[in-house]
Amino acid sequence: MARAKSISGTAPTNLASLIRGLYGRVAKQLKVDPSYVSRVARGERQSGAIEALLEKELRRIMSLVKSNRNGARRRSAKRTQVKSRKKKAA
Numbered sequence: 001m002a003r004a005k006s007i008s009g010t011a012p013t014n015l016a017s018l019i020r021g022l023y024g025r026v027a028k029q030l031k032v033d034p035s036y037v038s039r040v041a042r043g044e045r046q047s048g049a050i051e052a053l054l055e056k057e058l059r060r061i062m063s064l065v066k067s068n069r070n071g072a073r074r075r076s077a078k079r080t081q082v083k084s085r086k087k088k089a090a
Helices: 015-019 022-030 034-042 048-067 074-089
Strands: none
Touching (some): 015 048, 022 034, 034 048
């Protein structure tokens, strides 16, 4: 049986880039080690401050995804390609 692809809107091409560094950004704000933030995220440790900042940062990332301000700029990239093709043809 073939798997059906689930489409949950337009996923940005750089979602991984937005999420990458999440623990480091939270750790830097609280002046703790990123490995400690990772342990809190996995549930091995507990910290209300870290959990709150993780949640806040994830909300920020999701708002970037929803507003498509993720740096992908798909439309402008396509326009640039079309313009360069026209110049080459001329």
